[in-house]
Amino acid sequence: MAKKRQKTNLKSDPMKALLRIVHSTQSPVQGIAKARSLAPEMSLELLDRLYEHPVFKGILQRHLFPRDLSVLSYMPPLHQSSATADLAWLSRLCGKYATELSEFVNLRDKFETSFQLGEMDIAESVIELIKEKFGYSFWYINYKFQLVQHGHGLSAQKEFLAELLAQKDINPLVGYFSYIFSLKADPNVSAQFIEELADEFASISPRRAGLFRYVMSPLSLLHQRELSQVVRAADNGPLIDRYQLLVRVLQVLTTQEHGTVPDIVSICLKEISDIQDVSLNTIKLLSGVIYSSAATQETLLLKAYDAYTLGNYEESASRASALICGDGASQPLLELFVRANCHLETPVEIPAKEGSPLRLAISAIDSITRMSPEYESSFPRAEKLALNHDQSLFGLQLAAFTKRKHRFAPGSSYSDLDALWAVSSPAVNPWHFDVFKEISRKAAELIEDSTTDSVSHQLRRALAQDDEHTLAELPIPAERARGYRGFLAMSKGDYDLASELFSQNIGSSELLTELAAKEALFRSLLETEDFEGCIALVMESFHKNAISIFQYDLEELISSIDQHADVKDKIRLCNVISLAIRYFDCQLESKLSDRFEDVIERLPTNRPSQLIQTIEGIPGADLVYFLAHVCTVRTMEDCTVFDDMDEIDAERIKICVWLVENDQENKSTYSQEIRTITRSAKMSSLRKKITSSKMYVDEGGIRQILQVQLDEGYRRYQELLKRPDLNFQAEQIALRIGRLLEARDTLEGDKAAMDFRRFKVPSNERLGLLKEIYETVLDRFLFSPEFGLDSHLSANVRHGTFVGQVRSSLAERQLVTTHDRATGAYETNEYWLNLYAGLGPEAGESIRSLLNRFATRVDTIFNTTNDDLLHVRSDKKPLGLFTFVVTDEVLSEIEKSLQADTQLDEFVATIFDAAWRQASQSMHNVRSYLLGDFEQQVLRYVNMLSHDLEAIASRDKLSELFDAIAKARMEIHTGITEISEWFRPPSRIDDEPYTFDIIVDVAESEIRSCFGGKRIDIEKKIGVQSQVGGRKVLGFIEIIFILLQNAVIHCGSPRPDELVVNVSHADGELEIVVSNALASDVPLAERGRLANEATARYTGKTAIERVRTEGGSGLSKIWRTAEYNLKTIHAAAMSVEKQSFLTRVSMKSDGIFL
């Protein structure tokens, strides 16, 4: 009923009805919005009526000038009015404060100019005056952050942020944006980061998306579809923010439709016509509201452009400088100033402070214009400056400059940003004339009429009208005139003439003329499909100045060649494709690979290095580039002419060696590449050595400890070999005993057989002796804590390596999580649960449960294999897969190799060979187990997981998880295959020398392959240049691996922090220190106590006792390695210092290095 009555009232006395709505609503602010939405066409009258009422006027202007930060907020109305009504409402509101806003504009321009010049004291006092007069605003907070940053640095800026956030009742949105403004002011934060943040934040609240983007980056309004939404979202905000927004919206609206300016722009401009703001002048002109003849400033601006056109570059730069310094806020002359200076031997100095935004902007524009080496880095610098000043014309011209792809020549395509810059700038700027023509022909005519005497406008008109005659008569420098004629020829389609004219200018001594000519010539050649010419131009430009290739559209060139033609010079074509990849991030690797093959297929040996042999005299720059950047390992990997990676590496090294000699400028790069390839190959071979020497027994060590027994046994055995009579006698005795036992066997059946086994004797005495010797050696071979197989199995396989590596692919794919060592409970698999949160809690719980069960299952089989099976079978480890039974066959096999003249060394070697034969059989069994039952069991669990997941959701809903399972399945197979290769007799380790940086890198890669899925950052400080060789290399890798493993496992957090490996050598002592930060919840005293206990156990006795067991710190393994592998005097200590854990292993370096 109430709704119906309102409608009736609206018809009879609409204004009265609207006022009643305002009155009757609990929140007057929302009441006003509701009334506006019901009758948009009456909103301006409503505003006037409300302003007549002191209470409503008070409500309306409550947020316009927030004296207190707590008042600053934005409250978008719940009710929507029409797009035009909202804009008109805001304009009328601003119009009511014309005096105040004129004052603001005056102060704002003063502030901007002084800030740009680096006059920080003035800027500071002006901005505070603005705050005093107009209260808080986002405009104020944004600039205040920048001022503090500029004047006092990052720390002060962050303090200012802290102060703001500490203020009572600060609106959360204001707090958030203050944080963003602080980031914007931070020189280390890029413009791209802020823009991404704005996008992300805007997506959270679509209703306020436009406003968010505007507050963070005002230029984003260009991409806003419904500008009125932004205006509406800013309702109830501070007046100066809303005015700034209104001006920018009107400017954007002016550019949006070609040939006309929307009516709403002129309606709004009329509402704010009393506000003195020169930034509105051009849109006033374009929308037909007002036209005033060029003011003094505009005349001066035009003179600066005219001086440039006439070639009076010093005058142009001086005039531009004066205007920028006098009124930088409204004079967008940065680029003109830079371009004029580029022509001068002694550039005009601009009187701005060092480090001021103006100087920074000029420096960036200069680098980009000249295409200097700082070209690429200048873009992000300019973009950040543009972002920080994007409410001002200064920022706008910078933004337009960085995004611009044309030179204001005929045929230029103007972007939205160009247009926005143009309509925000003084109308007489000749560079913008073409833009104005597209918006309003009438306005363009008015500009023409007022600039008839201006030579720069005459030039514009001549170019626009293809008027070669006028162009020829204009008193402009000859080379530039030729360039303009070239553009005219291009616009008429006379590309031959254009190319000829541009070609003449290429040799110009004026850098800008030369660059412009090259860019235009490229386009002209492209139009005529002279691709060879384009390629030659690009490569010649590149060789002269690498940066200059940024002015060529290489992607278009390559695409055109693909479609239309074949190119004769394949090497140059490869080079151009390579440049497109390197400098333009084009995805053309496959194309390069194909064209590279075109080149090498023509060579008799299909090797690019053959090109080197055909060179006579000084090699050309194109060939050097081709060999350096095209003939890379990556490209060669695609060709089938190489048999393996070693051949490719060898080819690349051959090329690099030649480049070192023939491209002196970059020789250090090539030398480094050779080192990298060599190093990578060395690391790879070292890792293979590790793989092939995990099953190690130190035969020399065992022989040393069994010296006496072996000598004596050998002598006795030799005696028996030399005296067959003694042996015959013994054989007869054995025969008799055998027969005797056989008879008993017949008489007493099973019992006799048992007795026979019990009393079984060797078939002769010599064999008995051999058995005794062999068993003694075998015992040491297997169980010697210093030298034996099980000690190496413990250190190289069971101490975390086997489980780590076999589990690694599952962890890498997030299929298993780590479990609490005390409780055994698994960490929740946040990765998949977060990814599939959208499937609901029930599905999430099922996924969690399945992954948990999977982890439990696979860990059980991993741990059982590690703890029970990968051992030498004994009473303590009855399931061990390394079984050694001394049978007659084994002994007889040894005997076959022994003769009467066999020397002691041969004798011992034969004994060890027999032990290795038995070990080999066991290793074969281990491999069979791993590749058989073990792998099948693990894969069965993987398949069960996959199968069970399908019951929760379809494959497409869990596609990432299913892909991860598929990848893990493949990697498990590969991983187990690799691990199974550990179980082979060791290959001989050569004395190839290795430096410690490679040793540490290999230890690091071993650690990474054991802790897949865990982020491990290691800082390496290697202060040792000397090299080590042989098994010592593996010993050092083992030590560093154990130290790193401790850090990763015991750091107390999911990833080790501040992990540092420091290797140093001084005064005959080599020291390896590994340190890492401990998590805050690690009890330091307890950890310190454990460290002390572990250090105390670093003795021979304890180490020998513990060396074949796993778990703990691994210090016993380090002790054994240092003692028996490195064979040096050594010490180790663990300690807790502050919040860090340190392990220090030191040793005498005598005999360590090669």
Add this chain to the structure above:
Amino acid sequence: MIIYLIEDDDLKARRVKGYLGRAFPSARVEHLRSYQSGLKAIERGLPDLLLLDMTMPTFDQGGQTREGRPRSMGGRDIMRKMLRKNLVCSVIVVTQFESFGEGEDNISYQQLKEACAQEFPTLFRGMAQYHATSSAWEAELNEMIAVCTNENSTS
């Protein structure tokens, strides 16, 4: 019929070969394990049918040699090189993944299928999705191979 299977996953290869042995007992299946060994085999002699995995190493894994860079689109690389060298035979991609490539270059199974059809119209005959836990892919593959065989016999 000569069939090349380019596949670095031995488990998958074993199952695909098992299926081929049952479905095409007279076919001779050659198993290659990398981009390089696969492409070299194709250059030596074209098969009647090429079954191609998508992700693979550059060189064969294992032994004392290095495998080069991993190729998330190795199958596509092979087809591209076949086109360049004008080596034409029927190609069916057999993959077990739902998506391919990393980061911004990541594309779905369907997108890859469409891209291959567009890029290699003379080679690409289809894409089958292999599952380790089911054999539904066999029927899918069977159908595609039948089409290829018909094409080969009529051409």
